[in-house]
Amino acid sequence: xxxxxxxxxxxxAGGLASLTSTVKHIFRSEQLRANLYNLxxxxxxxxxxxxxxxxxxxxxxxxxxxxxxxKAIAWESTSKTIDRxxxxxxxxxxxxxxxxxxxxxQGRLAEPLVYDxxxxxxxxxxxxxxxxxxxxxxxxxxxxKQLELYTSGRASNEAAYLYQLFxxxxxxxxxxxxxxxxxxxxxxxxxxxxxxxxxxxxxxxxDEADVIFVFGxxxxxxxxxxxxxxxxxxxxxxxxxxxxNLKEVALExxxxxxxxxxxxxxxxxxxxxxxxxxxxxxxxxxIRGMVKTIIDxxxxxxxxxxxxxxxxxxxxxHTENLDAYIKQVQQTDWPQICEQSGLQQAEMEQAANILxxxxxxxxxxxxxxxxxxxxxxxxxxxxxxxxxxxxxxKPGAGLCPVRGHSNVQGNRTVGINEKPKAAFIDSLNxxxxxxxxxxxxxxxxxxxxxLASGDSKVMICLGGNIAAAAPDTQxxxxxxxxxELSVQVSTKLNRSHVHPGKQALILPxxxxxxxxxxxxxxxxxxxxxxxxxxxxxxxxxxxxxxTLKSETAIVCAIAQKTIGNHIVDWPKLSQNYANIRDxxxxxxxxxxxxxxxxxxxxxxxxxxxxxxxxxxxxxxKAMFSADPLPNKLISEHxxxxxxxxxxxxxxxxxxxxxxxxxxxxxxxxxxRGISNNRRVLFINEADARKLKLDDGQVVDITSVWxxxxxxxxxxxxxxxxxxxxxxxxxxYPETNPLVAIDSVGDLSFTPTSKSVPVxxxxxxxxxxSATL
Ligand SMILES: Nc1nc2c(c(=O)[nH]1)N[C@H]1C(S)=C(S)[C@@H](COP(=O)(O)OP(=O)(O)OC[C@H]3O[C@@H](n4cnc5c(=O)[nH]c(N)nc54)[C@H](O)[C@@H]3O)O[C@H]1N2
Ligand SMILES: Nc1nc2c(c(=O)[nH]1)N[C@H]1C(S)=C(S)[C@@H](COP(=O)(O)OP(=O)(O)OC[C@H]3O[C@@H](n4cnc5c(=O)[nH]c(N)nc54)[C@H](O)[C@@H]3O)O[C@H]1N2
Ligand SMILES: [Mo]
Numbered sequence: 001x002x003x004x005x006x007x008x009x010x011x012x013a014g015g016l017a018s019l020t021s022t023v024k025h026i027f028r029s030e031q032l033r034a035n036l037y038n039l040x041x042x043x044x045x046x047x048x049x050x051x052x053x054x055x056x057x058x059x060x061x062x063x064x065x066x067x068x069x070x071k072a073i074a075w076e077s078t079s080k081t082i083d084r085x086x087x088x089x090x091x092x093x094x095x096x097x098x099x100x101x102x103x104x105x106q107g108r109l110a111e112p113l114v115y116d117x118x119x120x121x122x123x124x125x126x127x128x129x130x131x132x133x134x135x136x137x138x139x140x141x142x143x144x145k146q147l148e149l150y151t152s153g154r155a156s157n158e159a160a161y162l163y164q165l166f167x168x169x170x171x172x173x174x175x176x177x178x179x180x181x182x183x184x185x186x187x188x189x190x191x192x193x194x195x196x197x198x199x200x201x202x203x204x205x206x207d208e209a210d211v212i213f214v215f216g217x218x219x220x221x222x223x224x225x226x227x228x229x230x231x232x233x234x235x236x237x238x239x240x241x242x243x244x245n246l247k248e249v250a251l252e253x254x255x256x257x258x259x260x261x262x263x264x265x266x267x268x269x270x271x272x273x274x275x276x277x278x279x280x281x282x283x284x285x286x287i288r289g290m291v292k293t294i295i296d297x298x299x300x301x302x303x304x305x306x307x308x309x310x311x312x313x314x315x316x317x318h319t320e321n322l323d324a325y326i327k328q329v330q331q332t333d334w335p336q337i338c339e340q341s342g343l344q345q346a347e348m349e350q351a352a353n354i355l356x357x358x359x360x361x362x363x364x365x366x367x368x369x370x371x372x373x374x375x376x377x378x379x380x381x382x383x384x385x386x387x388x389x390x391x392x393x394k395p396g397a398g399l400c401p402v403r404g405h406s407n408v409q410g411n412r413t414v415g416i417n418e419k420p421k422a423a424f425i426d427s428l429n430x431x432x433x434x435x436x437x438x439x440x441x442x443x444x445x446x447x448x449x450x451l452a453s454g455d456s457k458v459m460i461c462l463g464g465n466i467a468a469a470a471p472d473t474q475x476x477x478x479x480x481x482x483x484e485l486s487v488q489v490s491t492k493l494n495r496s497h498v499h500p501g502k503q504a505l506i507l508p509x510x511x512x513x514x515x516x517x518x519x520x521x522x523x524x525x526x527x528x529x530x531x532x533x534x535x536x537x538x539x540x541x542x543x544x545x546x547t548l549k550s551e552t553a554i555v556c557a558i559a560q561k562t563i564g565n566h567i568v569d570w571p572k573l574s575q576n577y578a579n580i581r582d583x584x585x586x587x588x589x590x591x592x593x594x595x596x597x598x599x600x601x602x603x604x605x606x607x608x609x610x611x612x613x614x615x616x617x618x619x620x621k622a623m624f625s626a627d628p629l630p631n632k633l634i635s636e637h638x639x640x641x642x643x644x645x646x647x648x649x650x651x652x653x654x655x656x657x658x659x660x661x662x663x664x665x666x667x668x669x670x671x672r673g674i675s676n677n678r679r680v681l682f683i684n685e686a687d688a689r690k691l692k693l694d695d696g697q698v699v700d701i702t703s704v705w706x707x708x709x710x711x712x713x714x715x716x717x718x719x720x721x722x723x724x725x726x727x728x729x730x731x732y733p734e735t736n737p738l739v740a741i742d743s744v745g746d747l748s749f750t751p752t753s754k755s756v757p758v759x760x761x762x763x764x765x766x767x768x769s770a771t772l
Pocket of ligand 1: 052053054068182215216217218219221222223243244245246248278279280281282283366367368369403404405652653654655656657659660661662754
């Protein structure tokens with residue numbers, strides 16, 4: 001394959017190509033009938049919630065078509081399974097050498113397995129013995145804090161609630177989760193600024209907005225159902241303004257696969273009215289530039305006796321700290337703003353003018369804002385912008401962090417949190433008559449460090465793939481292998497299984513599409529979308545194997561075996577999930593009449609205090625933050641280390657169109673014109689030429705970190721791309737080895753996956769085969 005084959009970036013996203021791709025993926029999963037049935041059921045009343053992203057749905061009877069949701073469903077509901085025969089054939093050392101794609105492609109895990117170090121193979125183990133092994137190991141720990149309980153955001157509210165309850169009863173607050181690597185900065189920033197760590201908008205607000213800003217997000221691949229909302233807004237004249245390091249096709253032009261004309265002709269809807277490409281990590285400066293413009297224009301408007309451009313009444317009534325913020329803005333000069341954002345002053349003025357032209361403005365964002373060192377300050381800056389213009393707490397306006405995993409927001413709501421709120425613990429204490437610990441436990445990075453140092457001994461993972469999702473792969477794998485016992489509750493084989501601890505278990509579970517039958521009958525679970533809507537989800541197809549258990553049943557069995565039934569009647573909870581919802585109702589605000597409310601079509605709204613203009617902050621008001629811009633985006637210290645020898649670039653690690661996090665569906669990235677290769681380095685042609693690199697050439701990427709530490713990944717094909725000078729991009733998880741374990745966001749501890757200082761060298765490695 002020559003690299004020039006890659007250069008067919010389409011002129012629109014969606015449309016027929018999207019439909020063809022969906023069909024291809026359904027066929028490839030080799031269970032056509034179940035899958036077509038499944039697609040019809042996704043996000044429908046009495047169907048199951050799509051296990052893809054956390055975008056919400058209007059329940060109006062239309063099938064919400066989404067290519068990547070279809071891939072997620074097809075991937076889960078394959079008829080291929082792997083059991084003892086597969087594991088008798090393949091040693092763990094063999095499996096370690098296989099690609100992430102190959103591991104998951106083998107099919108669904110079909111029976112519980114235990115690692116046997118002497119043969120280096122997984123062997124079958126009866127469920128009861130697996131639970132007993134966990135209970136014995138846990139009860140022999142010298143401190144309950146030696147246990148780490150990881151959660152990925154697909155777990156249901158019911159399973160997640162019981163998981164945290166079990167952990168806290170056992171005596172640990174160590175709840176590392178995928179959120180720590182994802183929207184943690186959003187939660188922290190929003191809580192500090194507006195008193196609640198969630199977005200303030202609902203899906204209906206997108207129909208009413210005059211202006212929508214999309215920061216650091218690629219919805220065409222990662223939240224395709226959001227494209228319907230953006231397309232319909234754009235067609236109604238709403239102005240959409242994008243800030244993205246890359247020109248993402250779907251944010252330029254999108255064709256709805258549900259519109260026959262756009263489906264079959266070159267026609268498409270123009271999405272972005274204006275599109276800006278800031279430098280990686282430059283959005284805080286860009287937003288500050290917008291604010292500076294608004295403040296200047298406001299002052300001159302007032303001098304001329306014209307109406308104010310800032311929301312004076314709202315600010316007066318609802319906010320604090322404006323003066324300190326304005327002072328900070330005035331101290332930030334334009335040269336610094338332009339240098340750091342990589343944008344021209346005129347561009348930021350244009351964006352500001354569009355913003356103030358609207359009465360109702362929504363700002364959405366995702367990983368492009370959350371995975372930097374200064375992400376918390378950056379998101380608070382975005383909140384400042386919305387406070388200044390009064391765009392919170394009214395219809396058609398507000399803040400919208402677009403969540404990742406389909407129930408990651410719900411997991412936090414029901415208590416998966418290593419820093420539990422005192423009120424939540426008080427409420428658990430009251431209902432269970434306990435005295436649970438309020439001290440913070442470990443987040444993901446700290447959990448890995450504790451396992452590496454031996455301070456922690458056991459890691460249980462409720463879903464996910466921490467080995468491939470976490471930063472600093474070499475460090476992470478060593479930490480996992482250092483476990484006395486590692487337990488993975490999973491649907492498919494992945495990297496985390498093939499780096500077992502000294503003892504290791506694989507506990508195969510039902511996926512969301514499957515019928516979950518317990519003693520009282522078929523069970524529904526519940527999830528919360530990005531708009532705080534909680535709804536029921538019911539699997540519809542027979543389980544991949546009779547041996548599988550639900551996540552909820554597995555959590556209950558672990559808890560029962562380890563701590564017994566004297567405080568919580570675990571079997572009663574796993575027999576009927578309505579009993580779990582009763583406990584959630586008793587302990588968490590907003591869940592009144594939980595079991596009745598999920599009968600409503602579309603579920604129910606949990607509410608959002610900031611939307612109601614109630615500010616649960618210490619001052620009782622929404623808080624302007626007054627942070628200076630970072631001095632330099634890459635610390636001068638690191639820059640100095642390498643400047644003598646190498647030109648430093650900043651790398652972002654991102655998703656292709658054919659993956660779901662660490663799950664690789666295929667090797668194409670259609671909207672970026674890449675086919676059959678994931679080891680690709682997107683680079684500005686001028687930067688490449690300066691480094692004497694040609695398109696198609698193969699390079700190694702080395703990251704630099706304090707104490708002269710370097711980390712290298714090899715064999716990436718150079719791909720000239722429309723990307724700001726000084727910035728490069730490559731896919732996650734291939735680039736995770738580059739992110740130093742200590743390179744984390746201030747306050748958030750989120751790995752800085754979108755700003756990794758790197759240099760390039762010509763590779764001696766030939767291209768690693770893409771499709772294993
Ligand atoms: N199909 C599919 N759907 C998914 C997922 C998936 O892997 N596949 N993952 C799910 C999860 S867990 C999550 S968190 C979300 C992730 O959704 P996204 O946040 O869209 O995911 P990324 O691929 O990390 O994309 C980051 C985007 O931000 C841009 N960007 C990066 N850095 C910067 C920056 O500094 N400034 C600006 N302005 N832009 C920047 C990148 O160019 C890219 O467009 O999607 C969820 N949905
Ligand atoms: N470099 C870099 N690193 C990143 C990111 C990045 O942008 N760049 N993004 C980060 C983000 S935003 C996130 S959210 C994390 C994701 O981190 P994780 O959530 O840990 O990873 P996933 O890849 O989503 O997990 C996939 C695995 O989940 C299991 N699984 C799938 N469905 C189910 C189910 O229904 N139940 C159970 N029990 N298991 C299931 C399967 O075995 C599958 O292999 O990665 C983070 N890591
Ligand atoms: Mo995420």
